Amino acid sequence: MILHIALRELRSLFLSPLAWVIMGGLQIILAWKFLGFIEFFYTLQADLINIKNAPGVTDLIVAPLFDFSKILLLMIAPLITMRLLSEEKQNGTLQLLLSSPISMTQIVLGKYFGALLFFTLLILQISLMPLSLIAATDLDMGKFAAGMLGQFLNVAAFTALGLYMSSLSKQAVTAAASTYGLLIMFWIINIAGSSDASGSNFFNYISMTHHSLQMLRGIVYASDIAYFILFSLGFILLSIRQLDAQRLQH
């Protein structure tokens, strides 16, 4: 049942121009960046030979590309998640789901995985560029995989937060605006974490940037994975609760 809802969601996305515009736009921007990184690598190449333990292609091209794409994904996420529940409420189609013999959890998870599936496709699309380097050079596949995992965990968290915001409002734009606000907040909150004060670590801990940094270097901490999973799970649960609450009172 979750799958049916998710596939319907994905289908509707691809039936609108939005998904295609996003995919195309993202690819063009990232291709431009990618060329820039390759160019940069070429100019450095001669110097790198003389350095011991010099950073390789993966560090100089793939990691910065993934780092940059995460920012783009952060900007795209609210555009996709904003309609998830608010549009269903606005159009009255939520009543179809609510009067069907399915649970609130199934509805919310269906919506969540529908959007996440789209983002997974986006990430796979992004990964094609670094993968094309295999033809010319050796990639550090471990680092590449860690980078991919980092991106996936990031969008999983973005989607969950966006879904919750979408459950709060009938207006998709309101949902998008609040998702942007919170996502950027979680992104930059570790600025306060760079001081030596005792609360500093806390801000580091709740920041998304902090938790995705190591994965770009190819280091996967269980705590980082746990952060993203808990983050996503938390907002999914809140969405379920929110929908239930709306059924109980208006």
Add this chain to the structure above:
Amino acid sequence: MPSSLINAQHLHRYYANTHAVNDVSIELKQGDILGLLGPNGAGKSTCMQMLCGVLAPSAGKIEINGIDLLDQPNLAKQHIGYLPDKPPLYNELTVDEYLNYAARLRHTEKNKLNDYREQAKQRCGLSQHSKRLIGNLSKGYQQRVGIAQAIIHHPKIIILDEPTVGLDPIQMREIRSLITELGEHHGIILSTHVLPEVQAVCTRVQVIQQGCSVLNKSMAELQKRNQLALHLQENISTEALLNIPGIQSAEQTDTGRYLISGDSLHNSLASISEYCVTQNWGLLEMSPAENNLEQIFIQLTSSDAGSHNNMGTA
């Protein structure tokens, strides 16, 4: 087999401080077509939403086909097909895609999916429009798609919230005959503002006024009232009318106008007119009283308005 398809007892529903539904009980039996009537904002839609599990009642108990809706919502909802006042359509899907989705949401088995979809389309006159985008259909056809999704999984209970709103008279008639046809095998609840619609299709009527149920009678009961309207030249007392054999009650509605009732008035029309003539009352007109639904509706909803006014804030 439980005796009633829907057995909802003492439903209450609050929106913040507004008591939108106040102690309404609804019962629906197999083969019944129940018409929910009421002015705007009376609480009809809220009642229907509670019966479908879209809204949770603030208090009360709902049994769907003998299954408690609050305890086992998924089991109970399997028996319900619901058309909200605004059809829940995805404009970007085609009719077929949408109906498939609606059927799957109701756990329709894969091997029955195509059959059920074709049946629903055929019943709602959509067979020619399978591949069309819902967003491009006219309002009447969108309404039909809405009804098709409500009946696609062969539910025992069909709940239709204002199914004929926005349709042209021909479409209205088609939808009405569809509802009558569906009523033979399902229990149906429909809400409407259109009173002739209720008279045409419903077997039972429940009037809701300011959140309270003020009338719950079968159509036969409502139409059984044997009443005659008399128009006489003379202004006589009602007691004089009671002397006419077969008349049990009489009331004056205007100067020279009377409403008389009795068990088998229509069999004694000749004797009544003869009596009036012999008494020299100057009989001008004798007609079946138009005690139709509209009158009952207006009586109930206007006279009760005062007495229930304070319910909301109580």
